[in-house]
Amino acid sequence: MDKNNKAHTGKAWKVGRHFDTDQILPSQYMLFPTIEEMAKHALEGIRPDFIPNVRRGDLLVGDENFGCGSSREQAPRVLKYIGIETVIAKSFASIFFRNAINIGLPVIVLPDAVDRIREGDRIEISFEKGVITNKTQGETYTFPPFPEFLMGIIKVGGLLQYAKSRS
Amino acid sequence: MGYTITEKLFSRVSGRPNVISGDIITFTPDWSMANDATAHISIDLYRSEYGKECVKLPERSVLIIDHNVPADSPSTAWVHKKMRNFAIEQGMLLYDAKGICHQIMIENHVAAGQIIVGCDSHSCTYGAIGAFGGGIGCTDIVYLWKTGELWWYVPESICIELIGGVKEPVTARDVILAIIGQLGPDAAIGRVMEFTGVGVHNMSIPERIVLCNMAVEGGAVCGIVEPDEKVISFLPGRPHQFFKSDADARYYSSYSINLNGLDPMIACPHSMENIVPVSRVEGLSINQAFIGSCNNGRIEDLRAAAKVLKGNKVKKAVRLVISPASINIYRQALQEGLIDIFLEAGAQVLNPSCSTCWGGCTGLVGDGERLISTGTRNFKGRSGSHKSEIYLASAITTAVSAIEGVITCPVKE
Numbered sequence: 001m002d003k004n005n006k007a008h009t010g011k012a013w014k015v016g017r018h019f020d021t022d023q024i025l026p027s028q029y030m031l032f033p034t035i036e037e038m039a040k041h042a043l044e045g046i047r048p049d050f051i052p053n054v055r056r057g058d059l060l061v062g063d064e065n066f067g068c069g070s071s072r073e074q075a076p077r078v079l080k081y082i083g084i085e086t087v088i089a090k091s092f093a094s095i096f097f098r099n100a101i102n103i104g105l106p107v108i109v110l111p112d113a114v115d116r117i118r119e120g121d122r123i124e125i126s127f128e129k130g131v132i133t134n135k136t137q138g139e140t141y142t143f144p145p146f147p148e149f150l151m152g153i154i155k156v157g158g159l160l161q162y163a164k165s166r167s
Numbered sequence: 168m169g170y171t172i173t174e175k176l177f178s179r180v181s182g183r184p185n186v187i188s189g190d191i192i193t194f195t196p197d198w199s200m201a202n203d204a205t206a207h208i209s210i211d212l213y214r215s216e217y218g219k220e221c222v223k224l225p226e227r228s229v230l231i232i233d234h235n236v237p238a239d240s241p242s243t244a245w246v247h248k249k250m251r252n253f254a255i256e257q258g259m260l261l262y263d264a265k266g267i268c269h270q271i272m273i274e275n276h277v278a279a280g281q282i283i284v285g286c287d288s289h290s291c292t293y294g295a296i297g298a299f300g301g302g303i304g305c306t307d308i309v310y311l312w313k314t315g316e317l318w319w320y321v322p323e324s325i326c327i328e329l330i331g332g333v334k335e336p337v338t339a340r341d342v343i344l345a346i347i348g349q350l351g352p353d354a355a356i357g358r359v360m361e362f363t364g365v366g367v368h369n370m371s372i373p374e375r376i377v378l379c380n381m382a383v384e385g386g387a388v389c390g391i392v393e394p395d396e397k398v399i400s401f402l403p404g405r406p407h408q409f410f411k412s413d414a415d416a417r418y419y420s421s422y423s424i425n426l427n428g429l430d431p432m433i434a435c436p437h438s439m440e441n442i443v444p445v446s447r448v449e450g451l452s453i454n455q456a457f458i459g460s461c462n463n464g465r466i467e468d469l470r471a472a473a474k475v476l477k478g479n480k481v482k483k484a485v486r487l488v489i490s491p492a493s494i495n496i497y498r499q500a501l502q503e504g505l506i507d508i509f510l511e512a513g514a515q516v517l518n519p520s521c522s523t524c525w526g527g528c529t530g531l532v533g534d535g536e537r538l539i540s541t542g543t544r545n546f547k548g549r550s551g552s553h554k555s556e557i558y559l560a561s562a563i564t565t566a567v568s569a570i571e572g573v574i575t576c577p578v579k580e
Contacts, residue, residue: 018352018438022546027527030204031235031246045553065353065386069546071288072205073304094357094388095288099304149191149318159306160216163314 009135010057010085013050014119015043019062020069021096025078027070039078056083059125061117063089067096076100086125088132090114101150104158108132113141127154169413171324172393173359176299176410180282188323188417193316197281197298198227201308202268204234204525205286207246209305210253213312223315225258229276231268232261236520239528257312266493266519269293269461273376273402274495279394280408284308284317289461289543290389291382294359295375296402297394297409302383322388323419324359324412329366331427336577338471339374340463340541340561342366344432346424347385348442355387358419361412362392366426372401373467380462381543384439431576433539434559437547445564445576454536456487456569457550458562459517460524463541464492466499468562473505475566475577481513482572488530490517512570526550532557539568 015023029041043050060066060079066089067075076099079087087100090111100107106127113132117123121136132141146154153162170178170187178186180194201209213222222228230250238244247263254261262271268285269292277283279297284290286308293300303317311317333342346360360382367375375392382390393411430444458464458472469491481487489509491497497519500506509516515530523530524542531551532538538550538557545557558574568575 018440020438020544020546022526022544022549026548027204027525030527031207031240031243033207033242033245035208045548065356068352068386069288069544070204071286071290071302071304073208073286073306074205077208091353091356093353093386095302095304097357099306102304102306102310159310160212160313163310 008057008085009122009124010059011055012059012061012117012119012121012123013047013054014061014117015047015063017063018065018068021067021072021075022069024075025072030072030074035074035077035081038074039081042078042082054082057085058083059085059123060087061089061114062087063114064091066092068093071095073099073103076103076105080105088113088117101153102159104154104161106154108143110141110143116141168417169415171361171412171416171418172391172410173299173324173361173389174321176280176282177319177321179280186321188321190321191318192321193318194282195224195315196284196311196317198229198272198276198283199308199311200229200231200268200272200283200285200287200290202231202233202287203246203250204527205305206230206250209286209308210249212305212309216309217313222257222259222312228259228312229272230254230259230261231271232263233266233268233271234521234525235528236264236518264518266495267461267464267521269380270464270492270496274493278402278405278407279398280410284311288383289380291387292376292380292461294382294389294391295372295379297392297398299389299391301388322357322359324361325355326418326421327360327362328364328421328423329362330364330423330425332366332369333426333429335471336563337429337431338561338563339370339377341429341432342426343378343381344434344442344559345429347381347439348432349424350385350422352384352439353386355382355385358387360385360387360390362390367392368395372397373465376465377462384543431561431564431578433564433574434545436545436556436558438545445560445574448558448574449576451537451574452572453485453539453568453574455532455538456485456565457523457530457538457540457542458565459490459492459522460542461492462543463562464490464496466496468541469496469500469505470503472562472566473508475563476512476514476570477508479512479570481569485569485572487512487514487569488517488523489514490522491519493519523550539565539574541565
């Protein structure tokens with residue numbers, strides 16, 4: 001989300017269950033010098049259409065256990081760099097969830113929305129109101145607000161900024 | 168109301184009595200660890216935020232160069248150099264090409280009762296020592312270097328009672344594959360797998376390490392075993408503190424698993440959802456076999472593989488890649504004559520590193536190839552091409568399959 005918490009509209013990219021961090025960024029790119037160079041390879045093995053077509057404000061819709069596997073923070077970082085607005089899933093692997101919050105990438109656990117949203121749907125999200133609007137299908141899905149501690153981190157853009165804002 | 172061992176460990180480090188699952192606490196871990204898969208991101212972040220400021224508690228901060236060893240490219244060499252310089256400047260502990268991070272941490276640092284965090288998901292391994300190990304990210308460790316603290320949701324626990332036992336050629340590796348196969352790859356998301364019962368207490372510490380190391384493949388933040396006297400004889404001279412779960416501790420759920428008569432197990436591509444007895448996929452041809460990783464690169468695994476390979480040859484056109492998990496293990500294997508047996512059988516013996524299992528540098532597989540591996544993950548493309556297949560099994564099943572050239576069950580009907 002941007003600094004004004006303004007809602008964006010983006011396209012949904014759907015991926016399957018147990019979508020692991022090796023799919024988000026394969027190991028052989030992890031030691032590249034910059035996130036920018038790594039990001040060119042995001043999802044390349046499983047969704048070669050992703051990088052050529054993804055636009056800032058798009059979102060990923062996962063299923064159960066999104067982000068399982070490696071602790072690589074490069075995974076949420078390349079998604080954030082590309083401009084992925086959020087990830088919605090039925091559940092998240094613990095370390096991916098932690099890393100996403102820590103870098104200020106909001107992630108939403110909402111099984112019903114995952115079942116309803118189709119590939120390519122136009123989605124608008126308001127984090128303040130906790131509402132996902134599916135403009136393609138004319139539906140809305142609500143999600144509970146983040147716990148105060150996590151919202152505090154997300155709002156300022158991540159854990160390090162949060163620490164700074166409190167010192 | 169009683170407490171789990173995990174709740175007691177977080178109570179200890181946070182200095183707060185009666186910590187329970189669901190609490191968000193801040194604490195100072197006993198050790199932190201970062202390796203070359205992610206440390207360059209952390210160091211860059213630290214530099215850009217805090218410049219040359221000193222890190223807190225450098226004497227408890229470990230940097231380990233283990234993933235891409237030796238450097239496979241100029242950019243990797245640059246990452247390694249960055250880590251060496253940072254460790255020296257900050258007075259941190261540095262292990263440079265000495266072995267896989269979790270093996271190094273156990274060989275040198277981990278003690279029962281401690282909490283250890285690592286920028287690596289298999290930090291869950293330390294539970295085998297009666298400690299809590301948890302995986303963290305780059306931002307976490309930068310925050311920890313800067314402040315000496317971390318935030319943590321104290322996790323609930325799942326109690327997994329192991330009844331009975333296994334004997335060769337069935338191993339602890341088959342046990343953890345069977346457990347994840349039964350529970351599913353997301354059964355323990357955000358929770359701890361606490362292994363209890365005669366089945367785990369009869370296991371050696373290396374066997375418990377195999378068990379706890381793969382807890383994350385079932386979604387768990389840590390796999391943990393109540394420590395006993397075996398911990399002290401395995402790691403003498405460490406400041407161990409023994410904690411155990413109360414009889415009335417609260418668990419999210421409980422399982423009982425009977426190990427008697429367990430078959431050798433194998434995880435088929437491309438996730439831990441596909442775990443079956445090896446006999447179900449016998450006869451599939453393989454191109455490569457790999458023995459090593461933080462799960463199965465210890466001396467016990469090498470001995471078991473050598474017993475199978477002695478006097479035999481790896482099948483023509485199949486490559487067998489072996490990487491001991493640390494320099495100490497490598498040296499022990501040399502002294503015991505195991506390396507000679509491997510070379511005689513036609514294996515390629517690599518230096519200690521994450522190699523094939525992490526798929527970032529050496530020992531990779533190509534399009535259309537099938538790998539049988541003692542590594543930790545069978546995700547698509549994990550060990551090379553996205554058009555390859557990875558089957559995960561024990562060192563014994565892997566060694567037998569390397570000789571036969573096809574996936575082979577070490578137990579015959």
